[in-house]
Amino acid sequence: MLCLLCSCGKKNVEVVRPAFSSDSAYVYIEKQMSFGPRVPNSAAHMQCAVWLIEQLRAFGAEVELQKGEMPDYKGSNQQIYNIIGHFSTPSTATRSRVLLGAHYDTRPWCDEEEEYSERFYNVPGANDGASGVGVLLEIARQLGRQIADSTFKTPVDIIFFDVEDSGSPRFYTGAEREDTWCLGSQLWATNYARTFTEATQNTVIQYRYGIVLDMVGAPDATFPREMYSTNYAANYQQQIWRAAQRLGYGALFSDQQSYPITDDHYYVNRIAGIPCVDVIHYDTRNATGFPWWWHTRQDNMDNISKATLQAVGEVVMSQL
Ligand SMILES: [Zn+2]
Numbered sequence: 001m002l003c004l005l006c007s008c009g010k011k012n013v014e015v016v017r018p019a020f021s022s023d024s025a026y027v028y029i030e031k032q033m034s035f036g037p038r039v040p041n042s043a044a045h046m047q048c049a050v051w052l053i054e055q056l057r058a059f060g061a062e063v064e065l066q067k068g069e070m071p072d073y074k075g076s077n078q079q080i081y082n083i084i085g086h087f088s089t090p091s092t093a094t095r096s097r098v099l100l101g102a103h104y105d106t107r108p109w110c111d112e113e114e115e116y117s118e119r120f121y122n123v124p125g126a127n128d129g130a131s132g133v134g135v136l137l138e139i140a141r142q143l144g145r146q147i148a149d150s151t152f153k154t155p156v157d158i159i160f161f162d163v164e165d166s167g168s169p170r171f172y173t174g175a176e177r178e179d180t181w182c183l184g185s186q187l188w189a190t191n192y193a194r195t196f197t198e199a200t201q202n203t204v205i206q207y208r209y210g211i212v213l214d215m216v217g218a219p220d221a222t223f224p225r226e227m228y229s230t231n232y233a234a235n236y237q238q239q240i241w242r243a244a245q246r247l248g249y250g251a252l253f254s255d256q257q258s259y260p261i262t263d264d265h266y267y268v269n270r271i272a273g274i275p276c277v278d279v280i281h282y283d284t285r286n287a288t289g290f291p292w293w294w295h296t297r298q299d300n301m302d303n304i305s306k307a308t309l310q311a312v313g314e315v316v317m318s319q320l
Contacts, residue, residue, distance in 0.1 A: 102132025131217030
């Protein structure tokens with residue numbers, strides 16, 4: 001390759017763009033939306049879970065379904081189905097792994113709607129749920145291709161967390177329970193930590209670090225540096241944001257620091273002790289800190305942009 005000197009005196013460095021198709025990620029989001037809202041205990045949720053398992057298997061993952069129960073905001077038992085796809089090859093099986101996560105459930109209530117009557121609809125969840133899963137499914141497809149053409153380097157576990165978004169609704173007047181969000185990742189992290197502690201040999205999976213994607217599809221998205229990620233996993237956050245800058249996505253992955261956000265990564269950090277970074281759409285223009293369509297009926301395909309999916313997909317792929 002010819003290296004040219006530009007007027008500022010810096011060498012033009014060719015950016016190597018990782019393989020990732022936002023067309024494909026977009027289709028995976030549409031497919032999830034076609035089931036209807038993926039509210040826990042609904043038929044749509046179960047149909048989506050079955051489809052996710054089939055997809056991961058088709059891309060060459062060894063799939064594990066982790067079932068369990070956790071108390072919901074009222075203290076009732078909530079069934080949880082976490083879906084885990086292990087990607088590795090015989091030559092990479094003993095290397096430490098990268099965890100990639102996104103929640104596949106959607107919120108049962110649009111409790112950020114202004115009209116009271118609108119608050120009892122399910123959130124459609126194109127961004128809040130389906131976007132992170134869509135990007136990870138396309139990454140899973142790319143990993144399958146890497147395995148097929150022997151370019152696969154980094155063993156990866158893709159985890160579709162369940163029941164992230166059923167935390168206490170705003171209209172609930174009962175006593176607030178702590179930790180009513182992210183039930184799937186709490187279950188996963190607790191069991192992972194226990195298995196890890198009980199293991200005597202290197203027989204248990206070792207994770208180097210993790211990345212969680214949440215609301216990663218909006219045309220006007222911004223991903224500031226989320227505070228828990230900075231506190232628990234500063235090096236990895238820096239590495240990911242630098243990669244984004246190199247790929248030309250510095251405006252999207254901004255250097256702005258956000259408040260700490262309780263998302264699945266928090267429990268992966270706090271309970272499992274695995275450094276984990278959240279890539280989440282945060283918008284300081286709104287009082288909630290989140291995008292205007294967040295937890296409303298407008299969280300639909302109109303607010304999904306292939307350009308944003310492409311950026312997020314390339315940045316994550318650059319880490320594998
Ligand atoms: Zn949500």
